[in-house]
Amino acid sequence: EVQLVESGGGLVQPGGSLRLSCEAHGFTFHDYWMGWVRQALGKGLEWVANINEDGGVKTYLDSVKGRFTISRDNAKNSVYLQMNSLGADDTAVYFCAKWNRAAALDYWGQGTLVTVSS
């Protein structure tokens, strides 16, 4: 059974940093692209970042470029999102998700809440 378990969310001050982690189970992790998607409270889904199978290709939402970094450790079946220079607009539930080979997010974690506030 595929499982994605996020951690690392919490309350952070504006301008601060946070690192989200997502541990994957139940599939051959190093064979798949992974991504992060966020959802502000009461709002829609927003794609944030993707990383390819070996970590050599990373893509980002324009508004997070230069502030967020996606990475992965295939030995640990984990993907990460380092978030710097956080602002109120970054407050959201962040979901880790697995891409299938038809460019669709077929499995999602339960999400981790990031709150940026003083």
Next chain:
Amino acid sequence: QSALTQPRSVSGSPGQSVTISCAGTSRDVGAYNFVSWFQQLPGKAPKLILYAVTQRPSGVPDRFSGSKSGNTASLTISGLQADDEADYYCCSNAGRHTYVFGTGTQVTVL
């Protein structure tokens, strides 16, 4: 990276059909057959219900169907049931391994 446009809400009676549109541009929906749809219940993670415009993952009933014409994709729910009441989002490849979601549609079963 502008969000795809969906109607804010649609409604129907049990047994009826509803269709949700997802309007994009020639740079996303119109350019790729990589449109997917998600169902999200309150407080839950999204669930994939369609991918590659028309394909259903295992376990998704055939009441859910998809299509695309030009820059607009559509999700049709036939034989509407009470547990179809949820938020629905489309998602499209937008080139260079970037993606864009729709604004989301709340489906209400009357």
